Amino acid sequence: MAANKKLLVLAGDGIGPEVMRETGRVLEWLGRRRAIRFDIEEGLVGGCAIDAEGTPCSDATLARARTADAVLFGSVGGPKWDSLPFEQRPELGILRLRKELGLFANLRPAVVFDALAEASALKTDIVRGVDIMVVRETTSGVYFGEPRGITKDAAGKRHGLDSQVYSEDEIARVARVAFDLARKRRNKVTSVEKANVMQTGRLWRAVVGEVHKAEFADVELENMYADNCAMQLCSRPKQFDVILGDNLFGDILSDLAAALTGSLGMLPSATLGAIDPLTGKRHALYEPIHGSAPDIAGKGVANPSAQILSFAMLLRWSFGLEEEAKLIERAVENVLTGGLRTADIMQAGRARVGTSVMGEAIVRELDKLGG
Ligand code: IPM
Ligand code: MG
Numbered sequence: 001m002a003a004n005k006k007l008l009v010l011a012g013d014g015i016g017p018e019v020m021r022e023t024g025r026v027l028e029w030l031g032r033r034r035a036i037r038f039d040i041e042e043g044l045v046g047g048c049a050i051d052a053e054g055t056p057c058s059d060a061t062l063a064r065a066r067t068a069d070a071v072l073f074g075s076v077g078g079p080k081w082d083s084l085p086f087e088q089r090p091e092l093g094i095l096r097l098r099k100e101l102g103l104f105a106n107l108r109p110a111v112v113f114d115a116l117a118e119a120s121a122l123k124t125d126i127v128r129g130v131d132i133m134v135v136r137e138t139t140s141g142v143y144f145g146e147p148r149g150i151t152k153d154a155a156g157k158r159h160g161l162d163s164q165v166y167s168e169d170e171i172a173r174v175a176r177v178a179f180d181l182a183r184k185r186r187n188k189v190t191s192v193e194k195a196n197v198m199q200t201g202r203l204w205r206a207v208v209g210e211v212h213k214a215e216f217a218d219v220e221l222e223n224m225y226a227d228n229c230a231m232q233l234c235s236r237p238k239q240f241d242v243i244l245g246d247n248l249f250g251d252i253l254s255d256l257a258a259a260l261t262g263s264l265g266m267l268p269s270a271t272l273g274a275i276d277p278l279t280g281k282r283h284a285l286y287e288p289i290h291g292s293a294p295d296i297a298g299k300g301v302a303n304p305s306a307q308i309l310s311f312a313m314l315l316r317w318s319f320g321l322e323e324e325a326k327l328i329e330r331a332v333e334n335v336l337t338g339g340l341r342t343a344d345i346m347q348a349g350r351a352r353v354g355t356s357v358m359g360e361a362i363v364r365e366l367d368k369l370g371g
Helices: 016-034 047-053 059-067 091-100 114-119 168-183 199-215 226-235 247-260 305-319 322-337 355-370
Strands: 005-012 038-043 070-075 105-111 131-137 149-152 158-161 188-193 220-225 242-245 268-272 284-288
Touching: 005 016, 005 059, 005 305, 016 038, 016 070, 016 305, 016 322, 016 355, 038 059, 059 091, 070 091, 070 305, 091 284, 105 168, 105 247, 114 322, 131 168, 131 247, 168 188, 168 199, 168 242, 188 199, 188 226, 188 247, 199 220, 220 226, 226 242, 226 247, 242 247, 268 305, 284 305, 305 322, 305 355, 322 355
Parallel strands: 005 038, 005 070, 070 284, 131 242, 188 220, 188 242
Antiparallel strands: 105 131, 105 268, 149 158, 268 284
8 A cells, every 4th residue: 555645624513523523433443444545634623623622624734735635624604603703713724724724625425215215305306316426616706706804985884895806817727627527427517607797697608618619619508697597496406417517506506406306415526626637636625514502412313424425525536536535425325225324314114323333334335245
């Protein structure tokens, strides 16, 4: 085996540390049964980092993230930090990591697990078989555009300002990730914007079209207004393969897509940077879609699946360990089929279990599948 792979683990706040603990069992399993080992560093991010280090993502944590092969991230935020000034909020921890590591392509799969199709708020026949990948831009747009702020006019009235800014290169590079992914899936990209009312939307549509024509003409491209996409996701979600959106529309639509699967606690994500032409490496961060869920934190009832599946994405995207990634995904699915449910996905007639029983069951299933 080559040199150990370097991971930075940032469990964060709320249920983050609990679900990360279960992921630790899977890591341990890989070492024990497959001789795949990682050098693991742990760090603080979000609210716990504010408490201990005075900032949601310290320079030292950022430096360690830079030298790691991949970052495994939990979740940040909670009521304890809600009243802090805007510049000190826990959420800035993840925003800083995305921005400074250049993590521009956020991949958010929304997959309906067969065993959970009935848990969706939508009719089962509408959602069964849904398999969508939302590709969201995460280093630019209205999240970072300048100028921004709250100012007062001469009459003392306040004005809030955010700027939605995109360069054509920022659009083109995330579009390439989406088209590339589509080729490995069902070969279709739906690109969303509001080209009818926004200048950035006009540019978005134009640049995506140019990249498509020049490099990916074999992939089907559909342009759709973001509001229409929200509606179509609820009425006919199976038409979608890859959805490509900017930072804000991608944020909203990926939550929507995740919710229609009925299993927010099951969904992972990856955020990737550009491939360094010299080393062939890229920065990457992996995190569950669910947040820190402060209402259930510390109770041992959170679903560890999304965190464990985020780790599977890490194996696939950062280390090319496709076989192991698939094993983990199959183990999670088999545990569901076997009838175990955490509270978030509980259904009548199933066995309700807590975080650690779920984690143990997944490792036991791994033993069966690939021990
Ligand atoms: C997400 C979250 C973040 C975002 C928050 C926590 C800043 O909603 O990852 O989707 O808006 O990007
Ligand atoms: Mg979000």
